Amino acid sequence: xxRYLPPFILLVLALLPLGLRDPYILNALxxxxxxxxxxxxxxxxxxxxxxxxxxxxxxxxxxxxASALTxxxxxxxxxxxxxxxxxxxxxxxxxxxxxxVSGICGYxxxxxxxxxxxxxxxxxxxxxxxVVRLVAxxxxxxxxxxxxxxxxxxxxxxxxxxxxxxxxxxxQNYYLMLGVAAxxxxxxxxxxxxxxxxxxxxxxENEQLAVSVGVNATKTLTVAATISAxxxxxxxxxxxxxxxxxxxxxxLFTYTxxxxxxxxxxxxxxxxxxxxxxxxxxxxxVALRPYMAPEAQWIVYGAVLILILFLMPRGIxxxxxDLFKGRLKRAKTPSSVVAKPQLEGQS
Amino acid sequence: MGVAPEEARxxxxxxxxxxxxxxxxxxxxxxxxxxxxxxxxxxxxxxxxLVDQFLQHLVNAMVLGGAYALLGIGLxxxxxxxxxxxxxxxxxxxxxxxxxxxxxxxxxxxxxLALPVAIVAGLALGALIEILLLxxxxxxxxxxxxxxxxxxxxILQSSTLWTFGGVAKxxxxxxxxxxxxxxxxxxxxxxxxxLVAAAALIVGAYAMINGTRLGRAxxxxxxxxxxxxxxxxxVKVIYTATFALGSSLAxxxxxxxxxxxxxxxxxxxxxxxxAFAIVILGGLGSIAGATIGGFVLALAEEFGAGxxxxxxxxxxxxxIIIAVLLAKPTGLFAxxxxxx
Numbered sequence: 103x104x105r106y107l108p109p110f111i112l113l114v115l116a117l118l119p120l121g122l123r124d125p126y127i128l129n130a131l132x133x134x135x136x137x138x139x140x141x142x143x144x145x146x147x148x149x150x151x152x153x154x155x156x157x158x159x160x161x162x163x164x165x166x167x168a169s170a171l172t173x174x175x176x177x178x179x180x181x182x183x184x185x186x187x188x189x190x191x192x193x194x195x196x197x198x199x200x201x202x203v204s205g206i207c208g209y210x211x212x213x214x215x216x217x218x219x220x221x222x223x224x225x226x227x228x229x230x231x232x233v234v235r236l237v238a239x240x241x242x243x244x245x246x247x248x249x250x251x252x253x254x255x256x257x258x259x260x261x262x263x264x265x266x267x268x269x270x271x272x273x274q275n276y277y278l279m280l281g282v283a284a285x286x287x288x289x290x291x292x293x294x295x296x297x298x299x300x301x302x303x304x305x306x307e308n309e310q311l312a313v314s315v316g317v318n319a320t321k322t323l324t325v326a327a328t329i330s331a332x333x334x335x336x337x338x339x340x341x342x343x344x345x346x347x348x349x350x351x352x353x354l355f356t357y358t359x360x361x362x363x364x365x366x367x368x369x370x371x372x373x374x375x376x377x378x379x380x381x382x383x384x385x386x387x388v389a390l391r392p393y394m395a396p397e398a399q400w401i402v403y404g405a406v407l408i409l410i411l412f413l414m415p416r417g418i419x420x421x422x423x424d425l426f427k428g429r430l431k432r433a434k435t436p437s438s439v440v441a442k443p444q445l446e447g448q449s
Numbered sequence: 450m451g452v453a454p455e456e457a458r459x460x461x462x463x464x465x466x467x468x469x470x471x472x473x474x475x476x477x478x479x480x481x482x483x484x485x486x487x488x489x490x491x492x493x494x495x496x497x498x499l500v501d502q503f504l505q506h507l508v509n510a511m512v513l514g515g516a517y518a519l520l521g522i523g524l525x526x527x528x529x530x531x532x533x534x535x536x537x538x539x540x541x542x543x544x545x546x547x548x549x550x551x552x553x554x555x556x557x558x559x560x561x562l563a564l565p566v567a568i569v570a571g572l573a574l575g576a577l578i579e580i581l582l583l584x585x586x587x588x589x590x591x592x593x594x595x596x597x598x599x600x601x602x603x604i605l606q607s608s609t610l611w612t613f614g615g616v617a618k619x620x621x622x623x624x625x626x627x628x629x630x631x632x633x634x635x636x637x638x639x640x641x642x643x644l645v646a647a648a649a650l651i652v653g654a655y656a657m658i659n660g661t662r663l664g665r666a667x668x669x670x671x672x673x674x675x676x677x678x679x680x681x682x683x684v685k686v687i688y689t690a691t692f693a694l695g696s697s698l699a700x701x702x703x704x705x706x707x708x709x710x711x712x713x714x715x716x717x718x719x720x721x722x723x724a725f726a727i728v729i730l731g732g733l734g735s736i737a738g739a740t741i742g743g744f745v746l747a748l749a750e751e752f753g754a755g756x757x758x759x760x761x762x763x764x765x766x767x768x769i770i771i772a773v774l775l776a777k778p779t780g781l782f783a784x785x786x787x788x789x
Contacts, residue, residue: 154592218774220591221534221733225725226774229767232722236767240760355718359599366596397611404603408582411597415589 108291111377112284119276127388128272134384135279136340137357141364141376142286143333148362149370150294151326152306153219157211157227158334159358160234164207165200165335166342166352167238167245170254172196173343178244193257193343200339201332208331212324219309228355235353250349257343275344282340283377286333291373293329302326306371363403367410369417378418501633502755510744510751512640512709515647516702518743520720521727522654522736523698529734530671530691532591536598537578538699539721540605543714545571545700546707547609550620560623564646564704571700572693579692584685602721610714617711643705650701651740654694658736667691671734699724719763726766730773745769 122128144158175190215226238245245251257278260266269275293299301322304312313319342348360383368379383403390399414421520542527535548570552563582601586594624638658664669677670687678684703717710716727746731738746766754762 152592154595214771214775221528222729222774224534224595225729226771228722228725229770232719233764233767233771236761236764240758355722359603362596362599395611397607400607401604401611404600404607407600407603408597411593411600412585415593 107374108287112280115280116277119273125272128276130385130388132272132276132279132344134380135276135283136337136344137360138364138376138380138384139279139283139286139337139340140334140357141361141368141380142283142290143330143337144361145365145370145376146290146293146326146330146333148365149372149375150299150302150306151323152371153216153323153327154224154362155227155327155330156224156355156358156362157229157231158330158361159353159355160211160227160231161204161208161331161334162338162341162357163231163234163238163348163350163353165204165338166348167251167338168203168335169193169196169200169339170251170342170348171244172199173255174251174253176244190255193255194259196343197257197336197339200335200342202335204335204338205328205332208334209324209328211331212327213320216320216323216327231353231355231358235350238350238353245350248349250347251342252347254342254346254348256346257340269343275340279340279344282336286336287373287377289329289333294373298322298325303371363407367407367417369419369421372417372419372423374419375417382418504632504634506751506755507748508634508636509640510747512636512644513751514744514747515644515651516706516743517723517727517747518651518740519647519698519702519705520724521731521739521743522651523695523702524724525728525731525734525736525739526658526667526698527692527695528728529736530667531583531688533583533598533692534591534595535692535695536595536721537602537605537696538724539717539719540602540609541571541575541696541699541717542703542720542724543609543712543717544574544605545703546620546712546716547613547703548700549704549707550618550712553620554618560621560708564701567704568697568701571703572697574700575693575696576689578696579689583688583692587688606714606717613714615714617713619711620708622708639709643709646705647702650698654698655736657694663687663690723763723766726770729770 118131119128122131140158140162143161144155147153147155147158172188172191173193173196175188177185177187179185211227211230215223215230218226239247241247242249257269257275258266259269259278267274269278294302301312301317304315304317305319305322309319338352341352364379364383365376366379367382368375368377386403386406387396387399390402394402410417520538523541524535524538527533527538545567548567549563552558552566552570553560556563558566578601582597583594586597622639622642624642626637628635628637629641658667666677666682666687667690669680669682670684670691674684677687702720723746727742728739729742730745731740731742746769749765749769750762753765
C-alpha cells in the first residue's frame with residue numbers, strides 16, 4: 103500500500119489543476135510547491151542527518167540569482183582588472199547553472215560549518231544566509247541590488263530538432279514545478295535508501311557510534327549538504343523564472359522558516375513529511391485569505407507550528423503512519439520525557 | 450550629527466526601508482554641517498581628520514556596543530542556564546521599543562518613567578513565554594525548543610505589525626537636540642544617555658547575578674541543574690526568572706535604542722542575528738564574553754563601515770562570527786563547550 107501511495111499522490115496533484123480555474127489558487131499552489139521542493143531538500147539535512155540548518159534559503163536564493171543571471175547575461179568587473187562578460191543564455195542552462203552553483207556553495211559551506219554542531223551550527227548557517235543577502239544587496243553591478251533583477255525570461259524546455267516550449271502560463275509552470283518536485287523526491291528517496299542514507303541516519307542517531315563503525319562524519323554531512331543545496335538551487339531557479347523578478351528579499355529569514363515549518367510539521371526524516379507540510383503550509387495562506395489579514399495569517403502560522411510541535415512532536419506523517427497501522431499509543435508529548443527536577447518544593 | 454535628530458527621524462520614518470535599516474543607521478558624520486555651518490576648526494590636516502574620525506567612530510561604537518552588550522547578555526544568560534536558543538529575543542527587543550512608545554507617547558508618561566515600565570513589560574512577557582511554552586517543553590530536544598521559539602517569535606512580530614502597522618514610529622526624547630562637541634567628537638545627549646543607562650543595566654545585571662541569592666541559585670543551575678535541584682534550588686523558578694531577566698535586558702536594549710532611531714516591527718530581525726553574533730563571539734553561556742562581544746561587534750561594524758565599506762557594515766559581524774567559529778569554535782571567552 104505504501105509503495106503505491108507516492109505515485110497516487112503525484113497523480114492527484116497532476117489532475118488537480120484540471121478542476122481549478124482560479125489563477126490565484128494556482129499561483130499559490132505553484133509558489134507553495136516551489137517552497138515544498140526547498141523543504142524536500144532541507145529535509146535531507148534537517149530530517150535525515152539531524153542538522154538544523156537555518157540558512158537554507160541562501161542556496162535557494164543563490165540558485166535563483168545564478169539562474170536569472172545565466173539567462174539574462176551580466177557584465178561585471180572583478181578585482182585585478184578582470185572583467186567577466188556573459189551574454190544571455192538559454193534559460194535551461196540557467197536551471198543547470200543554479201544546480202551547479204548552489205551545489206558548490208553547499209559544498210563549501212558544508213566543509214566549513216560542519217566543524218561545529220548544535221546551536222553553533224544553526225547560528226553559522228543563519229549568518230551565512232545574512233551575508234549572502236547583504237552581498238546580493240550591495241553587489242549592484244551584478245545583482246542590481248535592491249532594484250531587483252527584472253524581465254527574467256520564461257523557462258523554456260525543448261529538444262533539439264523537435265521544437266521548444268516556452269512556459270508562459272500558470273498551468274505549464276505548475277507541471278514544471280510538479281516534475282521537478284517529483285525528481286527531487288526521487289533523488290532524496292534513492293539517497294536515503296542507499297548505503298549513504300544509512301550513514302546519514304547513523305550520524306543522526308549517534309554520531310560517536312557511527313564514526314566508530316567507520317562512517318566519515320564530515321564527508322557524509324558535506325555530501326548531504328551539497329545535494330541538499332543543489333536541490334534548493336533548482337527550486338530557486340523555478341522561482342526566478344516563474345516570478346521573473348528577484349530581489350535580495352528572496353534571502354529573508356522568513357522563507358527559511360517557511361521551509362522549516364513545512365519539514366517539521368510534515369515530519370522530519372520522513373519522505374512524505376515535506377510534501378504533506380508543503381501542501382498544508384502552501385495552501386494555508388489561500389485558505390485563510392478570505393478571513394484574515396496577512397499579519398494575522400502569520401500569527402496563525404506561528405500558532406500552528408507551536409501546536410504541531412506540542413501535539414505531534416514528530417510531525418504529521420509519522421502520526422498518520424501510526425494511526426493507519428493502529429499503533430497509535432498515547433502520543434508522546436514532550437512533557438512525558440521531562441526528567442522532573444528531584445526534591446522539588448524543598449526550597 | 451549630520452542632521453538635527455528630530456529632522457533625521459522624520460526623514461528616516463518616511464524613507465527608511467525598515468528591513469534594511471535595523472539597529473544601526475547612518476552613523477553620524479564626523480563633519481557637522483548643520484545649518485551649512487562648518488566646524489569651527491579651520492580646515493584640518495588629513496591626519497587630524499583621521500584622528501577625529503577615529504575618535505568619533507570610537508564614541509559611536511561605545512554607544513552601540515552598550516546596547517549590543519545588553520542584547521547579548523540576555524541571550525547568553527538564557528542559553529547558558531536553560532540551553533535554549535531564544536529566537537524570541539529579536540521580538541522582545543522590538544517589544545521593548547514598542548512598550549517604550551506606548552508608555553511615553555500613547556500614555557504620555559515621562560521619558561524616564563517610561564523606560565522602567567518598558568523593561569518591566571519585557572520581564573513580564575518573558576516570564577509568560579517561559580511558563581506557557583518552555584516549561585512544558587523542558588527535556589525536549591534543542592531543535593524542538595528552537596522551533597517553538599521561532600513560532601513564538603513569528604507570533605510576537607506579526608502581532609506588533611498587526612497592531613501598529615508597518616510605518617516606523619519615532620519616540621521623542623526630552624534631551625536637547627544640539628549634540629555635545631568635545632575634542633572634535635560630537636555625541637547627542639540621547640546617545641550619551643543610552644550609553645550611561647546601558648552601562649548601569651549591565652552593572653546591575655552583574656550585581657544581580659554575582660551578589661544576590663537568586664543570582665547564586667542561577668549560577669548553581671548554570672553549573673549543574675540536577676545538583677542545584679538536590680541542594681534545594683527550585684529550578685523551575687530559576688528558569689522562569691532567567692528567561693524573564695534575559696527578556697527584560699532585550700526589551701531594555703529596544704527601549705533605549707528606540708528613541709535613538711525609529712521603531713518598526715521588523716527592527717528585531719537583524720538585532721536578533723547580531724545578538725547571536727555577539728554570543729558566539731563571546732562563547733555561548735559566557736556573560737563577560739557577551740559584554741565584550743557586544744563592544745567588539747560594535748567596534749568592528751563602526752570601523753568597518755567607516756574605513757572599508759558602509760554597505761557591508763552588517764556583514765562585518767557575520768564575517769567575524771564565521772571567522773571565530775572556524776578558528777576557535779568555542780568563542781573567545783568560553784567555558785569548555787562541545788566542539789565537533
